[in-house]
Amino acid sequence: MPTRHPSLLFALSLTFTGLSVMNGRAAEVRINGIPIDKREELVAKVKPRLDFIKTREASSWRADDAAFFFKRLLIRAGHADAEVDWKLPGGNVIEVNARPGPRYTYGNIQANRLGPLTEEDLRQYFLQPLIETEAVAADEAPYIEEYSLKGAANVENYLKSQGYWQANAAIGDETFDRVNKQVSIQLQLNEGPLHTLARPVLNGIPAEDQQAILPLLQSYIGLTAESGNMTKINGIVENYYREQGFQFAKVFVDAHHRGGVTTLVFEIARGIQYMVNDLKISGNEKTKTKRIRRYFDGLKDIHYDSNAADKALNNLLSSGAFQSATLNPVPVPGGMLDLQIEVTETKAKSLKSYLGLGSFEGGIIGMSYTDLNLKGNLLKLNARGEYSGRGFLGELSVTEPHFAGEAIQLTLRSFILQRLYEGYDKTEAGLELSLLAKYYDHYSSRLYMGVSSVSTSTSSLTDLELGPDSYLNSRIGFEQTVDFRDDPLLPSKGLYARGILEFGSINGDASTTYVKSVLDGSYRFVLGEEHFFVTRISTGAIQPASSENLPIDLRLFSGGPDSVRSFEQRQLGPRSLSDDALGGQAYWNASAEYIHSIKDPIKGVLFFDMGQVYSDVSDWMSFSNPSYAIGAGVRVDLPIGSVRLEYGHNLNRREGEPSGTFHFTIGTSF
Secondary structure: OOOOOHHHHHHHHHHOHHHHHHHOOOOEEEEEOOOHHHHHHHHHHOHHHHHHHHOOOOOHHHHHHHHHHHHHHHHHOOOOOOEEEEEOOOOOEEEEEEEOOOOOEEEEEEEOOOOOOOHHHHHHHHHHHHHHHHOOOHHHOEOOHHHHHHHHHHHHHHHHHOOOOOOEEEEEEEEEEOOOOEEEEEEEEEOOOOOEEOOOEEEOOOHHHHHHHHHHHHHHOOOEOOHHHHHHHHHHHHHHHHHOOOOOOEEEEEEEEEOOEEEEEEEEEOOOOOEEEEEEEEOOOOOOHHHHHOOOHHHOOOEOOHHHHHHHHHHHHOOOOEEEEEEEEEEEOOOEEEEEEEEEEOOOEEEEEEEEEEOOOEEEEEEEEEEOOHHHOOOEEEEEEEEEOOEEEEEEEEEEOOHHHOOEEEEEEEEEEEEEEOOEEEEEEEEEEEEEEEEEOOEEEEEEEEEEEEEEEOOOOOHHHHOOOEEEEEEEEEEEEEEOOOOOOOOOOEEEEEEEEEEEEEEEOOOEEEEEEEEEEEEEEEEOOOEEEEEEEEEEEEEEOOHHHOOHHHOEOOOOOOOOOOOOOOOOOOEOOOOOEOOEOEEEEEEEEEEEEEEOOEEEEEEEEEEEEEOOHHHHHHOOOOEEEEEEEEEEEEOOEEEEEEEEEEOOOOOOOOOEEEEEEEOOOO
């Protein structure tokens, strides 16, 4: 049967399209030799080509075209020995006869030497082009000759990316197992020497640029010449010119590999060093232009720094008032740039209501109102009212997200809080001013100061146990947070740490001053896809100038779903004569959790907790007389956080203590 080039056939088919349509005759294509259950799947994959053929009159070149595409499809499905021919039986019919032969998959992938690779690496990178392109499973990857060549090339490229720039990988032998229908591959592999990075060569720039850039690259000299390190070096050079105002600098780099050493040779055309002339803001309908401009005022009249511009743009977006924002630098005469900033505003106002349930709070009902762009000034207003089985919380706050021209949040908050605790009740109303700065992705600091009026009452505690019951609490504190967790709501790995240092005073029917410190830390890690581990420690102390004048509501409490889970919330530690929790001047908790993914989003958890609360701060670091708990629970991960049902069993129960406690709450542990 004559063979014709498919692309030529396709071109000829296009040439005669008009004539075929004019004749009004459509060919019928019959496929023989392929089981019915497979035929529809194969036909669907060549449907566009087949439709082109079927809408035209049957001819030898169209039949040859159909046979070519079906053979190619069979080969790509793993039928390496497939044969396909055709005939024209008459009646405007094209008959395609296929003999697929056996279907082969890839068997063993081996090499004459592995070098830095493992056997798993070798198979993974050899099959990667086939798996990613054809969307097939690794254990059922069909043998396709062209992908054997691509697989060898991919192994070679991987070795080069790891610093073996003289590596070579080629197909040495292919062995067909006719019984098991597998093809084993033997690669000829030579990784060559592992290259290290030499001092880069910087061409096209003045000596002062060389003197500024080379020290930035010094730490990379002598490192492995892997692609990641080379990309970082290129990024440092490009970033230098962006920061210096060379907005349109052209940086080209070529890698020279010789004798186990890689030298990056840069060709740099700096262009013009631009300064910022003006800001052009558009798209804002409700937001005042001057309130947007202040995010970018720091860029004016200095050399243009695209990194600083990107940071300013991200700060603007973090206000929450905009759906999108773009910045486009436009050259103007005199070596200047105008920054064209276009924004799209989002819906700023929202009113929400919510319901909740917890083992400590009982039922919860609340409503909140938020305005992300108060009066067009990019101020955030938040009002919230919440009622639960423990009392009422009402608060009103206004936040300035860009205080003093920096990415610092200034928040003024007023609140009123009424709480019913075991042993006493309290009512508190106050004002608080805070400054929150987040200069790095994983680090934030907060400075706060506040004053509140507090009154407490009891029907079971003595005056000495309750402490002052009507007082003014003034305080100033500093909080630092380090957060490397992968998700703040549903974390599975990463480090989290928080430290608080607070100075305060009590003035009322008794007076004193105090210093309070709290330190929390947790670390999460993953083993496989289903096994998660969490470790956590928390400790704190409050040192009053006069212990008898320390109110009960300023004492430290522990116990509950985020501490020692064999106790109810706030019930660990010293007790009153009426058996109510009194809190203390110091506490510590430590926990370990194993979490197993059952079926997404459901997880099971096993945990061990220990901790204690001490009446006097002098016992703080003794870690004496700890309570131990062991337990299990179920968690359901939802977008709002983890819904947790857990039971903690008291391992060293003392007289009057519970044998264990159930907890139901929403939110991540620790």
